[in-house]
Amino acid sequence: MTTNDRPHTVSGLIDLHAEIAGKIETQRQVMNRLVADLEAVEHTVCLLDPTVELAHAKRPPSKDQARKNEMRRHILAALRDATGPLTAAEIARLVVASRGLADDDATLKTIRQRVQMALWKLKARGWAAEIVTEGHKGWARV
Secondary structure, X not given: OXXXXXXXXXXHHHHHHHHHHHHHHHHHHHHHHHHHHHHHHHHHHHHHOOOOOHHHOOOOOOOOOOOOOHHHHHHHHHHHHOOOOEOHHHHHHHHHHHHOOOOOXXXXXXXXXXXXXXXXXXXXXXXXXXXXXOOEEEEEEO
């Protein structure tokens, strides 16, 4: 059976299958190269210092990393308890306080960026609304 004898849908799916299979093979090759590179680095480190334990060399997760849906819960709680619209910076301060994080500029900046991203997702779901008052953008729960 030739491709001309098949409906366009089947031909398209066969082409898509071949494309995906090719991408998988390419990624396998990349993975194999990375594994070989990692083994070479491990071997070199062991040659230079045989007492090193590389299993503990993984980077620990950030202490301010939120668990799944945690940021959304904090934001919705802040919006629910608010008497009016809150800015992303105000919500970030509330999130930092409720999570017991360091109240420094770097942490506030990081959390504010995460809050802003979460607010846009909440807006897309219809759970929060953007409200502009007196030149300031605030957020409220819908």
